[in-house]
Each structure stands twice: as C-alpha cells, then as structure tokens.
Amino acid sequence: MTTVRWYRLGLGAVVVVVPLWILLSRLDAIWNGHPAYPATLLVTIAVGLVLVAFALWPWRRDPEPHGPPWDSDAEPVEPAAAEPAAAEPATDEPVTAAREGNPANGSDPAAGPHPASGPPPPTNRRRRTGWRVVRRVAAAVLVLGWLAVLAWLRPFTAGPDSLAALAEGGSVVVTDNPTTIELAPAGSRVPTTGLVFTPGARVDSRAYAELLRPVAEAGYLIVILKSPYGIAFAQPGQSAGPIADHPEVTAWAVGGHSLGGVVAAGYAGDHADTVTGLLLYASYPNTDLSSDGGLQAESIFGSNDGLTTAADIARTQDLLPPDTLFTVIEGGVHAYFGDYGEQPGDGQSTVSREHATAEIVAATTAFMERVELAASG
DSSP, X not given: OOHHHHHHHHHHHHHHHHHHHHHHHXXXXXXXXXXXXXXXXXXXXXXXXXXXXXXXXXXXTSSOTTSOGGGOSSOOOOOOOOOOOSSXXXXXXXXXXXXXXXXGGTOOGGGOSOGGGSOOOHHHHXXXXXXXXXXXXXXXHHHXXXXXXXXXXXXXXXXXXXXXXXXXXXXXXXXXXXXXXXXXXXXXXXXXXXXXXXXXXTBOGGGGHXXXXXXXXXXXXXXXXXXXXXXXXXXXXXXXXXXXXXXXXOEEEEEXXXXXXXXXXXXXXXXXXXXXXXXXXXXXXXXXXXXXXXXXXXXXXXXXXXXXXXXXXXXXXGGSOTTOEEXXXXXXXXXXXXXXXXXXXXXXXXXXXXXXHHXXXXXXXXXXXXXHHHHHO
C-alpha cells in the first residue's frame, strides 16, 4: 500500500472513530438536543468512511495506478517524443546535415536534448514532493482541529431530577420539539405571560426542567431553547421563533443561564417592543440596558460561583436597569442553576442543591409575577 493510501486510511479512521465516540458517549443528550450537532457528527462520520474507502479500494478505472494525479506519490511520466516519420522529407540538403543540426528538424545541437526526452529536473521533483507533504500536513491539522471542536461541544447531560420533571401528567403539559421544550400549565387557562429561556454553553436543555416546571405550574408558559451545538451565540435571535409561535402570550420575558443569559440580554436590548422582562441565572449582560426603564430585570446568582463570580455581577451591575432585583443564593454555585452535575472551574458549595433550587424557583416565580403585573398595568 502506497504512502498516500496509508495517509487516507489513517485520517479516515480518525474522522470516523472520534465523532462516533462523541455520539455514543453522550447519545441521549445529543439526540434530544438541537439537530445541528448530531447531523454534523453523522456527516463527519460519512466523510471519514469515504476516505477509508478511497484508501482500501484501488483506482481500477483511473489511469493513474497510485491514485488521483493531484495526490499521488508517483512521479508523473513525461510523454515520449513523437516517432519520426517513416520516410525522410524531400530536401536538397544532405541527410546527415538534417539529422545532425538542421534547425528545421528541431535538432540543433546547441539547444541540447529535447525537453520530452528526459526526466524532469531533480529540483522540480523535490518541489512537488515538498508541496504534497505540506498539503497533507495542513489537511491533517485542519481535520484534527475540527474534531477537537466537535469533542469540546459534547454536552453536560441532564440529571435524573430534571428528566423526571419532563414526565407527562400532573398540572403541566410538556411538548418536546426539535428546537424547543415547552412547559405549559394544564387545564383550560391559556397563559398570557411567558418566558423564553436560553441554556448555558454545552448544557443539555432538559437540565432546566427541575427549576422551571414549578414556574409553569404557577400559570406561565415556559419555552426552553435547544441552542445549535449547545452554544447560544450560534443563533442569537432564536427567541423570536417561540414568541412568534404564541400570539396568545401578550407579555414575554427572556432569560438564560451563564452564556445563555448574555445572549438573552442582547436580545432584550434589541427587542424592547416585544420583551418586558429579563431573567439572568448566574449571568450578566454585555450590552447597556440601563436606559430601558420599562424592562423588568432580575439577576439570580450564587455567592460561591466560580465561573460567574460575585465580582462579575458587581462589575456589570450598571449595565442593567436601575430597579433590577439581585437575589443571592448564599453558598450556591454555577451548576446549581441547572441539573447537569458538577462543572469544571466551579466553586465549592456550602448549601444543599435542594435548598438552592427552592430559592431559585421562588425568585423566578416572583419575577414572572412582576412581568405579568408590568404588562397589565
């Protein structure tokens, strides 16, 4: 097997194995998230299988036995010189002169041998080989970088308490769509106030059901977004979809956890005509909302958060409206704002998750009451 075939085989095997491992190691979370990520993984696996196929099956119909001419290890074969005509052309000059130095016959001794009669210069061969190696190294680096990004995007899977909160029945109707999860109060009452919630980076959307189901039970429509690739910045305007899909809701709040809160704050600033409230879970804005007097804002954060620290909240406090409410979960950490286990870089909690959950739910429900009251008043 030639070097180029080994190269394709090795690269193709990596392109197949890594996405397959990503998919199988987080299958439940990936399959129940936004379809962009699993689709990308499957396409990447298909590309890897094609590379493997190119390596294992010879190019039987290709005139180049070592593969396509743009990726072959073999030196290109120079075309042979044309055969001389069977009969000598009529001429008044001696035949010897025509053969030895007649310029009309292209055989001037001073010009040296015909270009097609010998191999290409060694310098050209080395140059072609060098560029071929550079192309293959560059392609391998790009492929490995792409696989590293796909591996980093593996989501934090929702815990059992949040998965149980998504069970049908009781006072909440759960609707799991390809790009959203809706929690609506059961019964004949149609909610007129809603919350579009954006998850934190790489966090399973289902991880917020434990916190937000009680808010839906209180009579509010909750829409949890499934961000493409688990990154809210991949589609910052995604909140517009659920808002347009529910014209019966007259008062909307947007919110999010960590990176999701940053994106939600930006959306609220750009859509002051349709957004009444902003809810931040362990997050802060990166845009100035201080002049939006009609925006009801609430910031809930943990005192022991190692990722969104109390200093971060204080530093960005002036970006929020002056009447923003700040609720501190004493002893709480970043991962308490969703049910997805521990998160690297987080702080050390000094309070139980159950206690923190109760405080977050109470503050969130009170916030939604403020939004409803502001819209009706």
